Amino acid sequence: xxxxxxxxxxxxxxxxxxxxxxxxxxxxxxxxxxxxxxxxxxxxxxxxxxxxxxxxxxxxxxxxxxxxxxxxxxxxxxxxxxxxxxxxxxxxxxxxxxxxxxxxxxxxxxxxxxxxxxxxxxxxxxxxxxxxxxxxxxxxxxxxxxxxxxxxxxxxxxxxxxxxxxxxxxxxxxxxxxxxxxxxxxxxxxxxxxxxxxxxxxxxxxxxxxxxxxxxxxxxxxxxxxxxxxxxxxxxxxxxxxxxxxxxxxxxxxxxxxxxxxx
Amino acid sequence: xxxxxxxxxxxxxxxxxxxxxxxxxxxxxxxxxxxxxxxxxxxxxxxxxxxxxxxxxxxxxxxxxxxxxxxxxxxxxxxxxxxxxxxxxxxxxxxxxxxxxxxxxxxxxxxxxxxxxxxxxxxxxxxxxxxxxxxxxxxxxxxxxxxxxxxxxxxxxxxxxxxxxxxxxxxxxxxxxxxxxxxxxxxxxxxxxxxxxxxxxxxxxxxxxxxxxxxxxxxxxxxxxxxxxxxxxxxxxxxxxxxxxxxxxxxxxxxxxxxxxxxxxxxxxxxxxxxxxxxxxxxxxxxxxxxxxxxxxxxxxxxxxxxxxxxxxxxxxxxxxxxxxxxxxxxxxxxxxxxxxxxxxxxxxxxxxxxxxxxxxxxxxxxxxxxxxxxxxxxxxxxxxxxxxxxxxxxxxxxxxxxxxxxxxxx
Ligand SMILES: Nc1ncnc2c1ncn2[C@@H]1O[C@H](COP(=O)(O)OP(=O)(O)O)[C@@H](O)[C@H]1O
Ligand SMILES: [Mg+2]
Numbered sequence: 001x002x003x004x005x006x007x008x009x010x011x012x013x014x015x016x017x018x019x020x021x022x023x024x025x026x027x028x029x030x031x032x033x034x035x036x037x038x039x040x041x042x043x044x045x046x047x048x049x050x051x052x053x054x055x056x057x058x059x060x061x062x063x064x065x066x067x068x069x070x071x072x073x074x075x076x077x078x079x080x081x082x083x084x085x086x087x088x089x090x091x092x093x094x095x096x097x098x099x100x101x102x103x104x105x106x107x108x109x110x111x112x113x114x115x116x117x118x119x120x121x122x123x124x125x126x127x128x129x130x131x132x133x134x135x136x137x138x139x140x141x142x143x144x145x146x147x148x149x150x151x152x153x154x155x156x157x158x159x160x161x162x163x164x165x166x167x168x169x170x171x172x173x174x175x176x177x178x179x180x181x182x183x184x185x186x187x188x189x190x191x192x193x194x195x196x197x198x199x200x201x202x203x204x205x206x207x208x209x210x211x212x213x214x215x216x217x218x219x220x221x222x223x224x225x226x227x228x229x230x231x232x233x234x235x236x237x238x239x240x241x242x243x244x245x246x247x248x249x250x251x252x253x254x255x256x257x258x259x260x261x262x263x
Numbered sequence: 264x265x266x267x268x269x270x271x272x273x274x275x276x277x278x279x280x281x282x283x284x285x286x287x288x289x290x291x292x293x294x295x296x297x298x299x300x301x302x303x304x305x306x307x308x309x310x311x312x313x314x315x316x317x318x319x320x321x322x323x324x325x326x327x328x329x330x331x332x333x334x335x336x337x338x339x340x341x342x343x344x345x346x347x348x349x350x351x352x353x354x355x356x357x358x359x360x361x362x363x364x365x366x367x368x369x370x371x372x373x374x375x376x377x378x379x380x381x382x383x384x385x386x387x388x389x390x391x392x393x394x395x396x397x398x399x400x401x402x403x404x405x406x407x408x409x410x411x412x413x414x415x416x417x418x419x420x421x422x423x424x425x426x427x428x429x430x431x432x433x434x435x436x437x438x439x440x441x442x443x444x445x446x447x448x449x450x451x452x453x454x455x456x457x458x459x460x461x462x463x464x465x466x467x468x469x470x471x472x473x474x475x476x477x478x479x480x481x482x483x484x485x486x487x488x489x490x491x492x493x494x495x496x497x498x499x500x501x502x503x504x505x506x507x508x509x510x511x512x513x514x515x516x517x518x519x520x521x522x523x524x525x526x527x528x529x530x531x532x533x534x535x536x537x538x539x540x541x542x543x544x545x546x547x548x549x550x551x552x553x554x555x556x557x558x559x560x561x562x563x564x565x566x567x568x569x570x571x572x573x574x575x576x577x578x579x580x581x582x583x584x585x586x587x588x589x590x591x592x593x594x595x596x597x598x599x600x601x602x603x604x605x606x607x608x609x610x611x612x613x614x615x616x617x618x619x620x621x622x623x624x625x626x627x628x629x630x631x632x633x634x635x636x637x638x639x640x641x642x643x644x645x646x647x648x649x650x651x652x653x654x655x656x657x658x659x660x661x662x663x664x665x666x667x668x669x670x671x672x673x674x
Contacts, residue, residue, distance in 0.1 A: 065558060086560035101558045105551035105619035110544055115559030123539045127478050134480075147287070147481060 340608025340626025350618025394575025
């Protein structure tokens, strides 16, 4: 896997999403201050930071759930206003939220197509949706689900995570944002999600992965962006950093170390 | 999680055996998706008790009377399901039905002289507007539906009293309006209607299952589809046989009551809307996880408001049936008790008070159970007080089942 990662870093060509000067406050709490971040196409960008650093807030600015107070967002070089989730979806941005945002009382198919149901003569086209949902789950190698007509309430934590990811993947969106996808998972399930992330990149999609688990991040990310107290303090390719540097950046915002082993 | 059939290989699924399929269904039931089983069991239990205590209960005449008596409860139950699904409640349905009856009866008076269809239309428009008003207060201003509709309960009761005057009543003399509740189909027409309806339903189900099989999606086994169709025909035939038996006391009375078709029509339309249309999925989504629905781009305010409008509209239909049965509307209408019966019908039928789980059919089945308790206890000579107590106990049992199923489902 590291082999493919090196290639993607070298081919760091097109900037999909560019944030400039993004700020957001919740009353007296300045959650984001002047954030600048580029997300390249076809690669995994990790966003790391301590709890409360502002990672989820930044994600919500991009996904249209709570737009920023100031700053600009450019999508493929064009400035856009993402003021609702629909706008983000239409651009080609799908988000897997930290809380997953699934409806327990709906089945897997209904959740995956929520808001974008396929219709046939005005009625739900259950057949086509069910096939597409099963197809997507199998492409992601999610094989432990008994039936795609199962209620989400009956799924395990890992399965729910898979459905939330599959929901985002279904739309062939160019950017998939994942907020702490492995935080609540066991070892085997974490493995599955990390594999999914690489699968997406191999399919040509870009991933913005939020995490504070550095092991996960170093395993899948091509670039690592570090946030601290609402500011983006550093972005660099995975090959040019290491865990000690990232921990320094997360805790103090600066580092005096350098990468010992060059690649 | 005993089987690990991968959706990756759909061909694994297409040849589900009967046993395998029943096993899947059983797993779902154990997972808390009990569907209509508790209420069916409850109805059978209630019926056995009353039949043992009084042989009058299971006669053709009484069973058809039961259906007619339950029509208002069924319609109000379905009305309540529409808002309970959204995680809201509507306490005004009883008196909204009352306002509908007043509009209908007032316009149908000889001195006003509107034709019957115009009075029905007016009653429905008025109730839909009431729903729009109450729904807007809930969704646009963000007031709790409990408070808005509790206010509605008082307000619309007041409006009724105001129009009818103290102790007043308006009689309904229009033939068609009276027929809604007391009219019946002739014996052969009853058969034709039943056969056409069941055949249509069978054809649709058959086509759906066949499509699933040809697309190699998991489908119920053929034997089960056929069994369902046979059972539906048997049930329909049983109903028509009951309805076509003479249940008159002095003059002969027979035939399927019109009102059964009214309830059936409302049931079909709401089931279609909730089960086959995008709107239905959104209603469930909003009731299940409003924030997830919002993030999926669903307009919460619009869906919620629509739910209140449809609820009030259904209550309006219930009011028309109520007035038609009494051939009048008077200040003695007890909209408060009707609301309790409406909520009870929905919940007894299997709709969750916590939002997101329920079907239109639940209002219908719960309505029958409530009418059965009223009817059976009436036959046994119990007082209204005793009926209230028993209905309340049944309601609490139903809510308990709901809460337990919910706990089981969430893990
Ligand atoms: N809706 C909100 N209202 C008030 N404060 C918020 C809200 N959301 C986040 N915050 C604050 O913003 C800061 C960043 O939070 P968050 O983005 O969730 O951090 P992270 O995801 O990196 O752990 C925290 O101080 C948090 O308390
Ligand atoms: Mg977070």
